[in-house]
Amino acid sequence: MSDPRGFITIERIENRYRPVEERVHDFNEVETQLPEDIRRYQAARCMDCGVAFCHWGCPVGSLIPEWQDKLHHGDWKAAFDILQKTNNFPEFTGRLCPAPCESSCVLEINDDSVTIRENELAVIEHAFNAGYVQPKPPKTRTGKRVAVIGSGPAGMACADTLNKIGHSVVLFEAADQVGGLLRYGVPDFKLEKRVIDRRVDLMRQEGLEIRTNTRVGVDVPAESLLSDFDAVCIAIGARQPRDLAVPGRELDGIYFAMDYLEQQNKVVGGAAVPPDDRISAKGKHVVVLGGGDTGSDCVGTANRQGARSVTQIELLPPLPRHRPADQPWPLYARLYKTTSSHEEGCERLYNLQTQSFVADKQGRRVKKLVAVEVEWGKTGNGQHELHVVPGSEREIKADLVLLALGFVHVEQGGLVSDLGLALNPRGSIAVDDQFRTSVEGVFAAGDAHRGASLIVWAIQHGRQTAAAMDAYLRGR
Numbered sequence: 001m002s003d004p005r006g007f008i009t010i011e012r013i014e015n016r017y018r019p020v021e022e023r024v025h026d027f028n029e030v031e032t033q034l035p036e037d038i039r040r041y042q043a044a045r046c047m048d049c050g051v052a053f054c055h056w057g058c059p060v061g062s063l064i065p066e067w068q069d070k071l072h073h074g075d076w077k078a079a080f081d082i083l084q085k086t087n088n089f090p091e092f093t094g095r096l097c098p099a100p101c102e103s104s105c106v107l108e109i110n111d112d113s114v115t116i117r118e119n120e121l122a123v124i125e126h127a128f129n130a131g132y133v134q135p136k137p138p139k140t141r142t143g144k145r146v147a148v149i150g151s152g153p154a155g156m157a158c159a160d161t162l163n164k165i166g167h168s169v170v171l172f173e174a175a176d177q178v179g180g181l182l183r184y185g186v187p188d189f190k191l192e193k194r195v196i197d198r199r200v201d202l203m204r205q206e207g208l209e210i211r212t213n214t215r216v217g218v219d220v221p222a223e224s225l226l227s228d229f230d231a232v233c234i235a236i237g238a239r240q241p242r243d244l245a246v247p248g249r250e251l252d253g254i255y256f257a258m259d260y261l262e263q264q265n266k267v268v269g270g271a272a273v274p275p276d277d278r279i280s281a282k283g284k285h286v287v288v289l290g291g292g293d294t295g296s297d298c299v300g301t302a303n304r305q306g307a308r309s310v311t312q313i314e315l316l317p318p319l320p321r322h323r324p325a326d327q328p329w330p331l332y333a334r335l336y337k338t339t340s341s342h343e344e345g346c347e348r349l350y351n352l353q354t355q356s357f358v359a360d361k362q363g364r365r366v367k368k369l370v371a372v373e374v375e376w377g378k379t380g381n382g383q384h385e386l387h388v389v390p391g392s393e394r395e396i397k398a399d400l401v402l403l404a405l406g407f408v409h410v411e412q413g414g415l416v417s418d419l420g421l422a423l424n425p426r427g428s429i430a431v432d433d434q435f436r437t438s439v440e441g442v443f444a445a446g447d448a449h450r451g452a453s454l455i456v457w458a459i460q461h462g463r464q465t466a467a468a469m470d471a472y473l474r475g476r
């Protein structure tokens with residue numbers, strides 16, 4: 001245990017964000033890190049509990065008390081060694097994870113949890129700066145060939161793990177660069193893309209073969225995978241966006257959030273977009289439909305593009321500010337969150353249902369939307385149901401509407417149907433407890449079978465799928 005009284009004597013101190021007036025003018029990361037000496041004191045708040053619920057709450061099972069202790073004592077190398085035992089990419093989770101571990105921290109019962117995510121980020125960045133993170137190519141190769149389709153965090157974790165074991169892995173990616181939603185969903189102000197490039201460079205040096213601009217099912221026939229490789233992992237994400245079927249949906253100026261975010265990420269990465277194709281919020285009244293993280297990323301992007309106003313609308317009521325009775329410790333509590341993007345300027349409206357979009361005088365572009373207030377109740381069998389509040393109709397100015405309503409499931413056409421993969425009742429790829437799909441030798445990882453989720457789950461499933469594939473390849 002780092003310091004037997006640390007949790008009593010030291011208060012939680014969090015990383016700061018750069019000032020709003022500075023950060024809205026660029027797309028660089030907003031979060032700044034605490035000095036390393038303060039970070040080491042923060043690690044001393046860990047109580048090294050007999051039963052480490054943080055470890056239980058973390059999808060990758062991070063050995064949290066162990067590396068807090070090393071961090072507190074300034075043994076950064078040992079902290080890094082422990083951290084990387086359970087997580088291929090702590091630099092992604094250290095920046096982006098909502099940290100279910102902190103929700104499960106025993107301190108959370110009556111105090112502020114340990115700053116686990118930020119401590120993780122400090123350890124991995126120190127490790128990179130100190131040169132502890134070096135390519136580790138396998139000493140021998142097994143002679144087995146594996147294809148991993150999709151290079152989001154699930155595909156990257158699966159490919160990385162199998163490659164390090166010694167299998168010869170080809171990572172196929174439809175986009176021009178590796179990273180999946182890390183690259184083209186998450187904005188640079190949360191994750192600068194140099195962080196992905198740094199990791200991909202290492203993976204290449206370790207002998208991983210990466211084929212970008214290759215959509216399997218189009219550029220490579222799906223069936224050839226089965227003959228050319230000993231095992232295949234499908235990690236193509238859950239990219240089918242949820243739409244809103246209301247009058248006026250066809251008007252110009254209404255986009256899926258991913259079309260908007262992907263284009264801006266490409267522009268930040270140096271791509272040239274023809275002016276007619278550019279989706280810009282500059283000088284516009286922007287309405288983001290959907291109160292989740294994707295919506296929040298749209299808010300931050302719209303403010304940086306110079307939006308005139310930004311409104312985020314959510315159908316549901318706001319989440320509770322304190323842990324409700326039905327989400328007791330040590331469960332992960334879904335609480336009201338104000339992100340760095342919200343701080344930058346945005347009106348947040350709840351319990352509003354969009355009923356239609358209204359066109360401008362030319363009848364072509366969206367000009368406003370019509371919404372009604374709703375109240376939530378429960379049916380006799382406990383299902384949530386909404387009631388429209390009579391006479392509550394209102395209009396909201398909207399020159400640009402971004403649909404951030406979540407994703408329904410994996411894209412079921414193309415590769416999934418070509419391979420004839422069975423789907424589960426939620427429309428995702430069906431797998432058994434060994435991540436095997438209905439087709440011999442084909443496995444699935446990440447959002448493709450879990451549905452839209454979190455980076456930390458994608459990494460964990462990538463690792464678990466790799467372990468299952470390794471057992472399969474070795475005939476165990």
Ligand SMILES: Cc1cc2nc3c(=O)[nH]c(=O)nc-3n(C[C@H](O)[C@H](O)[C@H](O)COP(=O)(O)OP(=O)(O)OC[C@H]3O[C@@H](n4cnc5c(N)ncnc54)[C@H](O)[C@@H]3O)c2cc1C
Pocket residue numbers: 096097098149150151152153154155156172173174175179180181182185186187190214215216217235236237238261293294297414415445446447448452453454455456458
């Ligand atoms: C805007 C946004 C912000 C988010 N922010 C966070 C966050 O802050 N924290 C967090 O934990 N989670 C966040 N998430 C969720 C997280 O990004 C996903 O859960 C995670 O990326 C899923 O990983 P994956 O590898 O399963 O799929 P993806 O990241 O979706 O990657 C799938 C990849 O497969 C490729 N592909 C698809 N079909 C083919 C094909 N036929 N051939 C070759 N390649 C193919 C795609 O191009 C893509 O690169 C966010 C999601 C979005 C949309």
